[in-house]
Amino acid sequence: MHEYAFFLGCIAPNRYPGCEASSIKTSEKVGIKLLPLEGASCCPAPGAFGSIDLTVWYAMAARNLVLAEQMKKDIALICNGCYKSIWEVNHILKHNDELRSQVNEVLKEIDMEYKGTIDVFHLAELYYDPKICGIQKIRDSVTTPMTGAKVACHYGCHLMKPQKDRHFGDTENPMWFEELVAAVGAEPVQYRNKMQCCGAGGGVRGYDIVHALDITNEKLINISEVGADAITELCPFCQLQFDRGQIEIKEKFGDVYNIPVLHFNELLGLAQGMSPQDLALDLHAVDCTPFLQKVL
Amino acid sequence: MAAKSYDNPELNKKLADQRYHISQSNPQFTKDVIKTSRTIANMCYQCGTCTGSCPSAPRSTYRIRLFMRRNVLGLENEALTDPDLWLCTTCYSCTDRCPRDIAPTDVIMAMRNLAFKKDIVPRNFLQTVQLIYNSGHGVPNNDVNRAARKRLGLTADPPTTHMYPEYIKGIQKILDHFGLKENADRIIKGE
Numbered sequence: 001m002h003e004y005a006f007f008l009g010c011i012a013p014n015r016y017p018g019c020e021a022s023s024i025k026t027s028e029k030v031g032i033k034l035l036p037l038e039g040a041s042c043c044p045a046p047g048a049f050g051s052i053d054l055t056v057w058y059a060m061a062a063r064n065l066v067l068a069e070q071m072k073k074d075i076a077l078i079c080n081g082c083y084k085s086i087w088e089v090n091h092i093l094k095h096n097d098e099l100r101s102q103v104n105e106v107l108k109e110i111d112m113e114y115k116g117t118i119d120v121f122h123l124a125e126l127y128y129d130p131k132i133c134g135i136q137k138i139r140d141s142v143t144t145p146m147t148g149a150k151v152a153c154h155y156g157c158h159l160m161k162p163q164k165d166r167h168f169g170d171t172e173n174p175m176w177f178e179e180l181v182a183a184v185g186a187e188p189v190q191y192r193n194k195m196q197c198c199g200a201g202g203g204v205r206g207y208d209i210v211h212a213l214d215i216t217n218e219k220l221i222n223i224s225e226v227g228a229d230a231i232t233e234l235c236p237f238c239q240l241q242f243d244r245g246q247i248e249i250k251e252k253f254g255d256v257y258n259i260p261v262l263h264f265n266e267l268l269g270l271a272q273g274m275s276p277q278d279l280a281l282d283l284h285a286v287d288c289t290p291f292l293q294k295v296l
Numbered sequence: 297m298a299a300k301s302y303d304n305p306e307l308n309k310k311l312a313d314q315r316y317h318i319s320q321s322n323p324q325f326t327k328d329v330i331k332t333s334r335t336i337a338n339m340c341y342q343c344g345t346c347t348g349s350c351p352s353a354p355r356s357t358y359r360i361r362l363f364m365r366r367n368v369l370g371l372e373n374e375a376l377t378d379p380d381l382w383l384c385t386t387c388y389s390c391t392d393r394c395p396r397d398i399a400p401t402d403v404i405m406a407m408r409n410l411a412f413k414k415d416i417v418p419r420n421f422l423q424t425v426q427l428i429y430n431s432g433h434g435v436p437n438n439d440v441n442r443a444a445r446k447r448l449g450l451t452a453d454p455p456t457t458h459m460y461p462e463y464i465k466g467i468q469k470i471l472d473h474f475g476l477k478e479n480a481d482r483i484i485k486g487e
């Protein structure tokens with residue numbers, strides 16, 4: 001078993017608990033154990049919070065990192081926004097002595113010190129990594145293949161971009177997420193402008209919801225064009241934007257899509273035999289039933 | 297010859313050529329942006345690849361290239377008082393494509409930080425600060441969700457600051473160190 005401190009963030013535990021439950025269960029089936037990271041907070045939100053004061057953003061993310069350092073565990077997480085804060089601040093502080101001593105001066109007030117002793121991973125990259133899990137292990141864990149379902153992959157922004165600081169390679173047309181989706185038996189479909197943002201980030205969802213939804217709507221047009229039965233993503237905030245966003249788009253623009261939106265862990269959960277009740281799919285704004293009827 | 301024009305008068309006005317004078321420029325602004333953004337923002341040669349990659353550009357007057365120019369010219373006031381500053385989704389498409397290896401996204405983040413220092417900030421950003429100060433979460437738990445969590449065999453509150461509120465004090469100390477909550481409260485009250 002590979003053990004990680006599970007950094008939850010906000011939206012997964014507090015809006016889509018199925019993401020949290022499925023992550024714990026699906027990872028255990030492929031040899032990954034997620035341990036609670038007690039006392040963790042919001043990452044804090046890179047857009048909404050980082051826009052105000054990056055110095056405080058560094059310090060707040062560092063506090064979460066120190067909690068994991070104290071556990072002597074690397075962090076695994078399931079949200080691109082959290083990845084941006086937790087991975088990136090870890091990366092910056094490891095390489096920038098000036099910022100690191102600034103941050104440690106603040107952390108001293110709460111008897112903490114950032115040491116730079118752990119690494120941060122998105123659970124999806126651990127699934128993809130043959131040294132930890134790998135595609136074959138994911139495939140072997142599937143008991144209910146999602147056969148016949150066309151699934152559109154939304155990579156989101158903050159996991160892979162900016163490319164030069166990350167380690168995921170090509171950000172124009174990556175295919176590794178599709179490989180994961182194919183491993184659960186679904187058919188990944190390609191669509192126009194796949195790497196476009198969901199529209200929610202940078203505080204824009206809160207600042208100008210119509211603007212944010214208009215971006216989402218463009219993605220939904222492109223996704224519906226290829227007849228996708230569902231959207232899968234790696235970020236509960238993108239999930240919220242696509243899922244609740246479809247209701248808001250219907251109200252504001254009158255466009256109707258009804259495309260269910262599932263976090264990859266929820267999809268994997270279904271494929272490993274978890275029931276829709278185990279995933280609280282009833283909390284999703286868009287009804288998942290048509291998709292479930294197709295695959296279960 | 298007629299200047300290039302758009303259907304949208306707001307856009308026309310905004311994107312029309314303008315004259316700037318040295319007196320409008322603050323060279324310190326350029327330096328501050330570069331320091332906070334940690335990117336070589338002054339290297340921009342205005343190719344426009346960033347705007348061409350931007351999901352916000354086609355649906356608003358927001359032009360990332362314009363902000364890059366304002367930075368080089370030190371047009372602090374133009375940059376910080378333009379409401380478009382807050383329309384960047386921080387998607388980093390521009391950053392991945394900039395041929396000068398600049399991170400325009402981080403330039404925007406730096407300008408937002410500098411705007412906040414002048415009390416220029418949309419309300420929703422401040423609310424996130426207040427929520428985190430009080431609960432540790434930007435998106436806190438609620439009763440519907442607590443019930444759902446229990447159904448899933450999870451604890452009603454996640455094992456974060458929600459289950460261990462004793463950690464909130466440390467978070468408040470960090471935020472207070474920077475006076476962030478105080479500032480947020482003051483700006484919201486003053487509106």
Ligand code: SF4
Nearest residue numbers: 340342343344346394
């Ligand atoms: S892509 Fe880079 S060099 Fe080109 S205008 Fe934008 S910031 Fe400047």
Ligand code: SF4
Nearest residue numbers: 350384385387388390
């Ligand atoms: S990061 Fe901001 S400015 Fe750059 S392309 Fe995305 S929305 Fe546009």
